[in-house]
Structure formats: structure tokens, C-alpha cells
Amino acid sequence: MGRVVVCFTLGLFINLQVSGNRFQFASYTYENKTDPATRQLYEFRKEHPEPIGLLTTSSGYPVEIRDTITLNTDIFSNTFFVDSILHLDHERVPERVVHAKGTAALGYFEVTSDVSKYTKADVFNGIGKKTPVVGRFSSVAQNKGGNDLAREFKGLSVKFYTQEGNLDLLCLNVPVFVLKDPEYFVHFAHASKRNPRTDLFDDTAKLDLLTLRPEMLHGSLWMLSDYGIPNGYRKMDAFAIHTFEVNNRQGEKYFVRFNFRTEQGIENLSSDEAIKISGEDQDYYNRDLYNAIAMKNYPIWILEMDVMTYEDILNLNYDPFDITVLWKKGTYQTVQIGRLIFNENPDNMFRISEQSAFNPGNLVPGIPGPFDNVFKSRRLSYQDTQIHRLGINRNRIEVNCPIYRKAYNRDGYPPVKDNMRDAPNYFPNSFSGPVPFVDASRPKERLWIMESNAVDLEEASYFYNYVLENDEHRDRLANNTVKLLLQNPPFIQRRLINLFYLVDQHLGEQVSNKLYRALKTDITRNPKVLRIPRLRCY
Numbered sequence: 278m279g280r281v282v283v284c285f286t287l288g289l290f291i292n293l294q295v296s297g298n299r300f301q302f303a304s305y306t307y308e309n310k311t312d313p314a315t316r317q318l319y320e321f322r323k324e325h326p327e328p329i330g331l332l333t334t335s336s337g338y339p340v341e342i343r344d345t346i347t348l349n350t351d352i353f354s355n356t357f358f359v360d361s362i363l364h365l366d367h368e369r370v371p372e373r374v375v376h377a378k379g380t381a382a383l384g385y386f387e388v389t390s391d392v393s394k395y396t397k398a399d400v401f402n403g404i405g406k407k408t409p410v411v412g413r414f415s416s417v418a419q420n421k422g423g424n425d426l427a428r429e430f431k432g433l434s435v436k437f438y439t440q441e442g443n444l445d446l447l448c449l450n451v452p453v454f455v456l457k458d459p460e461y462f463v464h465f466a467h468a469s470k471r472n473p474r475t476d477l478f479d480d481t482a483k484l485d486l487l488t489l490r491p492e493m494l495h496g497s498l499w500m501l502s503d504y505g506i507p508n509g510y511r512k513m514d515a516f517a518i519h520t521f522e523v524n525n526r527q528g529e530k531y532f533v534r535f536n537f538r539t540e541q542g543i544e545n546l547s548s549d550e551a552i553k554i555s556g557e558d559q560d561y562y563n564r565d566l567y568n569a570i571a572m573k574n575y576p577i578w579i580l581e582m583d584v585m586t587y588e589d590i591l592n593l594n595y596d597p598f599d600i601t602v603l604w605k606k607g608t609y610q611t612v613q614i615g616r617l618i619f620n621e622n623p624d625n626m627f628r629i630s631e632q633s634a635f636n637p638g639n640l641v642p643g644i645p646g647p648f649d650n651v652f653k654s655r656r657l658s659y660q661d662t663q664i665h666r667l668g669i670n671r672n673r674i675e676v677n678c679p680i681y682r683k684a685y686n687r688d689g690y691p692p693v694k695d696n697m698r699d700a701p702n703y704f705p706n707s708f709s710g711p712v713p714f715v716d717a718s719r720p721k722e723r724l725w726i727m728e729s730n731a732v733d734l735e736e737a738s739y740f741y742n743y744v745l746e747n748d749e750h751r752d753r754l755a756n757n758t759v760k761l762l763l764q765n766p767p768f769i770q771r772r773l774i775n776l777f778y779l780v781d782q783h784l785g786e787q788v789s790n791k792l793y794r795a796l797k798t799d800i801t802r803n804p805k806v807l808r809i810p811r812l813r814c815y
């Protein structure tokens with residue numbers, strides 16, 4: 278009886294191996310017909326032809342073969358059974374409030390240019406210097422396990438394990454954000470996620486909020502355009518968006534926007550292509566990244582910064598700190614910093630992806646960072662949500678550990694690692710506890726910016742007329758908008774179209790004509806149904 282159960286996990290493979298030519302042939306075509314992600318278990322067995330060891334409970338008790346079956350036994354005396362069932366009951370942590378669906382990769386960053394003129398950050402200084410990184414790619418509103426192909430922004434977070442602590446750059450695949458007042462992030466998140474009654478994604482909520490907060494128009498146009506569905510995480514750029522203050526060894530300030538440019542080229546999917554692919558594989562992005570890395574086709578991004586001097590920003594006719602605004606051509610110069618390469622798949626996604634905690638406030642000397650209100654609120658919000666998700670000792674979890682750490686923080690829910698052993702636990706002290714350093718070139722004053730509440734539709738208009746490269750792309754944008762509008766009550770349809778007319782007459786006309794036609798066709802087909810029923814907006 279016991280032996281039958283053991284063979285259930287290993288027996289199938291063992292049979293394949295020993296059953297002669299017919300099965301060897303089968304295994305040959307199997308390798309050639311499957312992708313690395315599909316073959317993962319098979320590859321594991323190839324690397325480990327024998328079981329990797331004896332089975333124990335989580336406290337190390339060796340499991341006897343008769344304890345792997347509980348029928349007709351004294352079940353609660355069975356340590357193996359109790360240990361495994363209790364563990365299963367507790368093995369979820371809360372998914373991220375946003376960016377829950379994602380995947381991670383490991384790699385390194387290599388400096389390719391001398392940027393010491395702008396920043397003294399050690400990680401970016403010294404051509405050829407390599408720094409290990411972890412990256413996490415994500416969608417925004419999808420739940421963990423959701424659809425990679427939904428029309429949403431995509432994220433790329435990079436944690437650099439530098440000699441001066443962790444530097445986290447959190448990026449989106451578009452260069453602007455949808456809002457500049459962090460209070461509205463709460464409402465943007467609620468409208469993007471599930472409706473409280475139906476528990477469904479709700480296009481009405483999305484367009485209602487968009488039309489009531491017109492500063493969202495610019496970012497939303499990016500989302501409705503081809504940029505809304507890249508053809509996988511490898512085929513997109515990634516932008517940290519905010520304007521960061523940086524400083525050099527002399528304490529001189531510069532203002533920069535960090536941009537990762539894909540070496541794979543930007544590619545995107547149309548709504549129809551995305552619907553088709555998601556019917557077959559909702560994990561299309563995750564699989565694509567995993568397979569590329571497994572097949573040594575390592576994805577690469579060039580990290581650049583767009584730079585302005587202090588004098589530059591004093592002489593602009595727009596606000597360079599506004600994250601709903603693109604920096605205007607001709608007002609900045611672009612400097613290359615280095616290359617980001619992902620060359621390793623994590624051997625355990627929970628350990629690396631689910632437990633990772635990126636914090637925009639994780640910065641290094643030489644990068645004091647942005648000072649707009651959205652960034653200031655993010656310095657708090659990410660840590661707060663991660664304390665909820667992973668606990669107060671999130672930075673003592675392996676994937677988040679900096680190379681060097683000596684802090685006065687003690688205790689709390691595990692992991693605590695060595696908990697600073699017997700070192701003094703208060704500051705200041707006279708007994709050789711850790712001491713702060715002196716940064717002579719740290720700029721003495723910080724800027725304080727006044728942020729305007731006014732909404733300037735010029736940004737959206739520029740996007741429609743100049744960022745979109747041709748009328749076909751504009752037509753796809755209009756088509757995507759109409760699909761969303763069809764899910765909305767007429768007063769919201771009118772509100773969006775009115776706003777679109779203000780952005781650009783052609784955009785307003787396109788969308789209203791297409792909407793009119795779509796409604797008409799729909800009415801003709803079925804007079805009772807005004808709305809096209811479908812699962813999600815693409």
C-alpha cells in the first residue's frame with residue numbers, strides 16, 4: 278500500500294526512463310516540443326535523477342512511509358499529517374493592493390558611462406562596475422493570477438543591491454502618471470479595481486472618475502493607445518516618471534528623469550490580438566519572460582537619464598516636477614548611465630517575487646530624490662502596505678536585505694536574523710553602537726515646489742497629435758475608447774466626448790462618430806440590448 282503512494286510522484290518518470298526505445302523517443306520530442314516553463318518539473322528531475330533527500334516534517338522529524346496515509350489511522354497523532362495540513366491553512370500572504378499580478382527576474386546593472394558630473398551615487402560611478410539586481414514586472418489592477426493581457430499600465434521595479442544600501446527604482450511602461458494629487462490615488466485604485474457589489478472590473482467607475490478628474494486624461498490616452506498592451510514585458514520601456522534631484526561630489530544639484538529603454542524594441546498588441554492570446558494563456562507575459570531567460574535570450578534595458586540643471590528649471594514655461602506632464606523636447610539633454618540585464622530566473626517565485634518589497638524611498642547618497650507630493654506620499658505608503666503584507670521585519674527577508682545593515686531596530690515578528698545580537702539598542706550611546714556618517718557634499722537646502730491645481734489639456738493634445746505617430750494608431754485609440762464607452766451610461770459618454778473635443782476636435786469627432794455607429798449597429802442587431810456584454814475592456 279505505502280509503496281504505491283510513493284511511486285505516484287516519482288513512478289511515472291521512472292517508467293519513462295526504463296521502458297525502452299519507444300519512450301526515449303517520446304522524451305526526445307517532448308523536449309523539442311515544449312518551452313522551458315512547461316518542462317520545469319522535467320528539467321528538475323534531469324538535474325536531480327535521485328530524490329533530493331529523505332522527507333521530514335517542518336521540525337525535521339523523519340517521515341515514515343506509513344504516515345503518508347491516514348485512512349483508518351489515529352489521524353491527529355500523525356505528525357506529518359498535522360504539520361502539512363496546518364501549513365496549507367496559512368500559506369497565503371495578502372496580495373499587493375495594486376500590482377498583485379507579476380513575476381520576477383534576477384540580474385545585474387553595469388555602468389557604461391561617466392555620469393560623475395551629475396551624481397556621486399556609487400552604483401552609477403565607475404565604468405564597468407556591476408551591481409546585482411532583482412526586478413519585478415507587474416500589471417496594475419489585476420489580482421494575483423489575473424490576466425497579463427488586460428489593457429493597463431505595466432510596472433517594472435528594480436532593486437539595486439548597492440554598497441550604499443538598496444536603491445529601488447519603480448517604473449511604469451509610460452512616461453507620465455494619471456494624477457498629481459496623491460489623495461486621488463486612493464480613488465483611482467478603487468475605480469480601477471473591482472466594484473463592491475458585483476466584484477467585477479467596472480468600466481463605468483473608470484470613465485466616471487476619468488471625466489470628473491480631467492488631469493487623468495493625458496495618462497489615460499497612453500493607456501487607450503497601443504502602449505496599453507505591450508507584447509510582453511520584454512518589449513516595453515520603463516519610466517520612473519518623477520523628477521529626481523541628484524547631486525555630485527561638489528554638492529551641485531541636477532534634476533533628472535530615469536528611463537529604461539528596451540533593447541528588444543517596443544512592440545504592442547491590438548485589442549483583438551490580446552483577447553485572442555488571453556483565451557489561450559493569461560500568463561503570456563510571465564511565460565514569455567521566463568522562457569526568454571531560460572533560453573539565455575537575456576532581456577536588456579539601457580538606463581538613461583534626462584537631465585536639467587538648476588538654471589534650466591528656473592527658465593521653463595511648464596512645471597518639470599508635474600508627473601502628469603512630459604518634459605518638452607529641447608529643454609533637457611539625455612545621458613546614458615548603463616545596462617540592466619536579467620540573466621537568471623528565480624528558483625522560487627514566492628521567495629523572490631511575492632516577498633519582494635520595493636520602496637521608492639529607498640535611495641542612496643547622491644540621489645536625494647523627488648519632492649513632489651505624490652513621491653512624498655509614496656515614501657510612506659509602500660512601507661505601510663508592506664508592513665501589512667510582510668511584517669515589520671520585511672527588510673530582513675532575504676530578497677530585501679541590503680549588503681550592509683547596522684540598525685537600532687530590534688525584535689518584532691520573524692525573521693529577525695541575528696537581531697544585532699548584543700550591540701547597544703539605543704542611540705546615541707557611549708558604548709560603541711553604530712554611528713552616522715558625515716556627507717560633506719550633501720546639498721544644504723532643499724527645494725519646496727508649489728504645485729498647481731490647474732488642468733492643462735495641452736499635454737493630452739500633444740500626445741494625440743505628436744506622440745501617436747500616425748492616423749492608424751489614432752484610429753486604434755478611438756476604437757479602444759469606444760469599447761469602454763459602450764459600457765457606460767449616456768451622460769458619461771457625453772462627458773468624455775465633450776472633454777475629447779476640448780483636447781482635439783478630430784479626437785472628439787472620431788470617437789463620437791464611432792460610438793454613434795456602434796450604438797446604431799448594436800440597436801439594429803438587438804433592440805433590447807444597448808450594451809455589448811463581455812467580460813472585460815480591452
Ligand code: HEM
Binds near residue numbers: 460
Ligand atoms: C500616490 C501615488 C501612488 C501610491 C499611493 C502607490 C501605491 C502603491 C502600492 C500600495 C503598491 C503595492 C506595494 C506592495 O505591496 O509592495 C504599489 C506598487 C507599485 N507601484 Fe505604486 N503607487 C503610486 C504611484 C505610482 C507611480 C507614480 C509609479 C511609477 C512611477 C508606481 C509604480 C509602482 C510599481 C511598479 C509597483 C509594483 C511594485 C512591485 O513590483 O512590488 N506607483 N504602489
Ligand SMILES: *[C@@H]1O[C@H](CO)[C@@H](O)[C@H](O)[C@H]1NC(C)=O
Binds near residue numbers: 305308309
Ligand atoms: C531537441 O532536443 C535536444 C535535447 O534537448 C537538443 O539537443 C536538440 O538540439 C533539439 N532539436 C531541435 C531541432 O530543437
Ligand SMILES: *[C@@H]1O[C@H](CO)[C@@H](O)[C@H](O)[C@H]1NC(C)=O
Binds near residue numbers: 749750752753756
Ligand atoms: C476600428 O474599428 C473599425 C470598426 O470596427 C474598423 O473598421 C477599423 O479597421 C478599426 N481601426 C483599426 C486601426 O483597427
Ligand SMILES: CC(=O)N[C@H]1CO[C@H](CO)[C@@H](O)[C@@H]1O
Binds near residue numbers: 503504544545750
Ligand atoms: C507605439 C508603438 O510601438 N506602436 C506600434 C504597435 O504595433 C503596431 C503594429 O505592430 C505598430 O504599427 C505601432 O507603430
